[in-house]
Amino acid sequence: xxxxxxxxxxxxxxxxxxxxxxxxxxxxxxxxxxxxxxxxxxxxxxxxxxxxxxxxxxxxxxxxxxxxxxxxxxxxxxxxxxxxxxxxxxxxxxxxxxxxxxxxxxxxxxxxxxxxxxxxxxxxxxxxxxxxxxxxxxxxxxxxxxxxxxxxxxxxxxxxxxxxxxxxxxxxxxxxxxxxxxxxxxxxxxxxxxxxxxxxxxxxxxxxxxxxxx
Numbered sequence: 001x002x003x004x005x006x007x008x009x010x011x012x013x014x015x016x017x018x019x020x021x022x023x024x025x026x027x028x029x030x031x032x033x034x035x036x037x038x039x040x041x042x043x044x045x046x047x048x049x050x051x052x053x054x055x056x057x058x059x060x061x062x063x064x065x066x067x068x069x070x071x072x073x074x075x076x077x078x079x080x081x082x083x084x085x086x087x088x089x090x091x092x093x094x095x096x097x098x099x100x101x102x103x104x105x106x107x108x109x110x111x112x113x114x115x116x117x118x119x120x121x122x123x124x125x126x127x128x129x130x131x132x133x134x135x136x137x138x139x140x141x142x143x144x145x146x147x148x149x150x151x152x153x154x155x156x157x158x159x160x161x162x163x164x165x166x167x168x169x170x171x172x173x174x175x176x177x178x179x180x181x182x183x184x185x186x187x188x189x190x191x192x193x194x195x196x197x198x199x200x201x202x203x204x205x206x207x208x209x210x211x212x213x214x
Contacts, residue, residue, distance in 0.1 A: 003195055010146050013197040016128035017037040017154030018099045021190035023109040029055065031151050032114065032189065039144035045136040050119035052181065054174055057112055064173055065161060065186070066107035072163040073104035103156065103188065110188040114155075115174070116141045122182045137184050144187070157185050 005013070036053050044050070056062055077097070118137040122130050141157070148155055161170055162183060171178040 003150055003152055005150055008029045010149055012199045014146050014149040015154075015197045015200065016156035017192055017197075018103040018156055020193040021103075021106075021110065021154055021188065022193050023106060023111070023190060025111065025191045027111045027153065027189055027191065029057070031153070032112065035144055035147035035151060035153075038147040039140045042140035042143045044140070045132040045137070048119075049137060050133075051137050051140055052117040052119070054115040054117065054176070055112065056115065056174070061173060062110060062113055063108045065113060066110070067090055068166045069107050069186070070104045070156070072160045072166055073100070075162065075164065077101075095133055103158075104160075107188060110190055112142075112187055112189045114187045115170070115183060116144070116177075116185045117176065117183050118182050118188070119181060121179065134184075141185055141187075148189065149197075152191055153196055155187040155189045155191055157187065159185055161186050 032055055040049065040051065047062050056065065077100075116137065118133060120133060124131065145155060145157065161167070166176055167183050170176070170183065171181070176183065
């Protein structure tokens with residue numbers, strides 16, 4: 001279902017979707033393939049096009065990845081320092097944690113996972129070499145998110161599975177050559193429950209925009 005949103009609507013209403021993912025409605029592979037086709041129009045340093053996309057539909061594989069994701073989530077959240085009750089961020093923090101918990105608890109139900117990867121082991125490179133590599137995959141991955149929004153699909157950018165040797169475990173599960181491919185992000189994908197997403201509350205740009213000097 002194409003929503004025919006304006007460019008500004010897509011840019012301002014593409015949200016991280018967790019609780020409003022329809023876990024029971026199948027996702028059409030051809031729509032995902034089209035979204036990837038749109039995404040790879042993003043810039044690629046040296047036109048290397050060193051991206052790889054893994055679409056996971058197999059229920060056993062989704063369950064195995066979800067188990068690692070949840071284990072990492074539990075480990076990560078157990079170490080988080082709680083905010084003070086009077087901290088103004090408290091309400092939003094609790095909402096975000098509940099949303100993240102919902103996804104971790106229900107990842108195994110997701111209709112589809114898409115894993116975005118890039119060639120090379122980026123952690124082994126100096127920063128000057130890492131920067132163009134990240135800059136050649138992240139624009140495409142975000143364009144993928146925008147394309148999903150236009151087609152009534154939702155996702156959220158996750159990296160939780162990478163912790164605690166998770167990248168190696170998922171690489172083995174999916175046959176990814178770990179020595180030469182870096183996993184960048186995992187996207188749980190589903191139709192959204194409703195399409196009425198709104199703009200997020202953000203600080204005014206005057207708080208972080210600089211001219212000529214810091």
